[in-house]
Amino acid sequence: MKMMGRVWTAGLLALLTLTGAEADEYRLGEGVQVGKTPLYLGGYFSLNYWNNFKGTSEVVVDDLAIMLYGGEGAWSALTEIEWSDLYRRRFGYGEQTETDTTLHAERVYVQYEPSEVLRVTGGKFNTPVGYWNRMPINVLRDTTSSPKIVDDIFPRFTTGADVTMRFGVLSVNLLLQVTQDLDTAFNGDDPYNNFDIERQSGIGAAEEWNAWSCGLNAGQYEERIEEETWNYLYASAQYRMPRTRIMAEAGYRRNEANSRSNAGAYIQGTQQFFERHYAVLRLEYTTDYIDRSEDGIAVVGYTYRPLFPVALKGEYQFHSRENEDVLMVSFSMLF
Amino acid sequence: MERVAAFLLLAVTLCAQEWALITRADSPLAALDAAQIRDIYLGKMHYVDSVRVYPLQPEADDPLRRQFEREMLGLSRAALREWWIRRHYLGQRPPKVMGSAEAVVAYVRQVEGAVGYVPYRLASDANVTVLFHDAGAGR
Numbered sequence A: 001m002k003m004m005g006r007v008w009t010a011g012l013l014a015l016l017t018l019t020g021a022e023a024d025e026y027r028l029g030e031g032v033q034v035g036k037t038p039l040y041l042g043g044y045f046s047l048n049y050w051n052n053f054k055g056t057s058e059v060v061v062d063d064l065a066i067m068l069y070g071g072e073g074a075w076s077a078l079t080e081i082e083w084s085d086l087y088r089r090r091f092g093y094g095e096q097t098e099t100d101t102t103l104h105a106e107r108v109y110v111q112y113e114p115s116e117v118l119r120v121t122g123g124k125f126n127t128p129v130g131y132w133n134r135m136p137i138n139v140l141r142d143t144t145s146s147p148k149i150v151d152d153i154f155p156r157f158t159t160g161a162d163v164t165m166r167f168g169v170l171s172v173n174l175l176l177q178v179t180q181d182l183d184t185a186f187n188g189d190d191p192y193n194n195f196d197i198e199r200q201s202g203i204g205a206a207e208e209w210n211a212w213s214c215g216l217n218a219g220q221y222e223e224r225i226e227e228e229t230w231n232y233l234y235a236s237a238q239y240r241m242p243r244t245r246i247m248a249e250a251g252y253r254r255n256e257a258n259s260r261s262n263a264g265a266y267i268q269g270t271q272q273f274f275e276r277h278y279a280v281l282r283l284e285y286t287t288d289y290i291d292r293s294e295d296g297i298a299v300v301g302y303t304y305r306p307l308f309p310v311a312l313k314g315e316y317q318f319h320s321r322e323n324e325d326v327l328m329v330s331f332s333m334l335f
Numbered sequence B: 001m002e003r004v005a006a007f008l009l010l011a012v013t014l015c016a017q018e019w020a021l022i023t024r025a026d027s028p029l030a031a032l033d034a035a036q037i038r039d040i041y042l043g044k045m046h047y048v049d050s051v052r053v054y055p056l057q058p059e060a061d062d063p064l065r066r067q068f069e070r071e072m073l074g075l076s077r078a079a080l081r082e083w084w085i086r087r088h089y090l091g092q093r094p095p096k097v098m099g100s101a102e103a104v105v106a107y108v109r110q111v112e113g114a115v116g117y118v119p120y121r122l123a124s125d126a127n128v129t130v131l132f133h134d135a136g137a138g139r
Helices: A002-018 B002-015 B034-041 B063-073 B077-089 B101-110 B120-125
Strands: A039-051 A056-072 A075-092 A096-099 A103-112 A118-126 A157-167 A170-177 A197-209 A212-223 A228-240 A244-255 A261-274 A277-288 A293-304 A310-319 A326-334 B019-024 B054-057 B114-119 B128-134
Touching: A039 B077, A056 A103, A326 B077, B019 B063, B019 B101, B019 B120, B034 B054, B034 B063, B054 B101, B063 B077, B063 B114, B101 B114, B101 B120, B101 B128, B114 B120, B120 B128
Parallel strands: B054 B114
Antiparallel strands: A039 A056, A039 A326, A056 A075, A075 A096, A075 A103, A103 A118, A118 A157, A157 A170, A170 A197, A197 A212, A212 A228, A228 A244, A244 A261, A261 A277, A277 A293, A293 A310, A310 A326, B019 B114, B019 B128
């Protein structure tokens, strides 16, 4: 595990010395070409702070990631490695400091696109469900937090294959996973995913026309340790104009024994009201089979982007569940 | 305010260049419509009729590029930058930037599938296929 980290670090330092872009050619958020190769290097980080105003707050260096990608003809590939929770300092109750220098494989995949109809992806990638999960990093999100539903219904990452077929404005995808998460090959049995799974299958359809788009996904996955199989259904829709975006997602999952289920939904509106300023309002509802309780959440957020790949965000979450209200602030950047 | 906007729109229209989207003379592609061109230049479409296409664009400060982005893509420079920054996370790159219209013509002649937009006077003189023609101020 440590050797893998050293190899990655040495490799990245070597690549950085090969980057041929002069200072005035590089633009923040667009990556940099590695010499004269078809490879591009980029990355992102996120610094988060939360406070529940009940005696506990935290500062977290949440994501520090480096991406390397490129393509030639019908083939392309992307590798993204990440330090997650690199530094965490809790203040107040349970005051402590933690660091985690474990390097994770966030995305590692090869794509083959031989025609306008077909695209095949193999490796580890963001599970193509909904909108939020396809572009999940802080700097590209509308708020610091993600809707709770995105973590509760389906596996956020797939290690396997996805076949996408396009028919005009409609695209259909099939995905399959028959192994553990790729990250376990480097970091033992600790998966880098919201669910520890070793089997997954899914089907999805998405359509886009003018300012509207929508999607529908269904799938099944098997949790490794619990040996429990879950089935899920997920719907998403978005309306996007130059300064306004409204998006909504809803999901439901149930175990095969029909003994447990949870569900959730959210609707979110984002309005750009000045050149670099955005206001966000999100309403969520989730159920939790463990606590057999539900939570209604209202998130009021503000984002300032001095440049698009730089985001300073603040949000306040109002929860119907007691003692869950929280303030969140973050600074994130894509380079 | 409305008069000012109308005047500006008229001025922009009158200054609009006549341009053409071109590709190699022996390409199996014969024509592209505006929707296809938009999808190609936003990275949504990589093939047309089984031909892999490689879009080219002029330098950022080229007036023809600004006209193309405004009229064909319907996006401001800031919106386009946001679009490609999001695509950067997905491992995708914007169209290749060429230093001059002559460089675009030379490139499309050599590379199968390369498409680029140039002033129409260059397209009519070169041995290329015109996939789309915009008459500009002469509409």
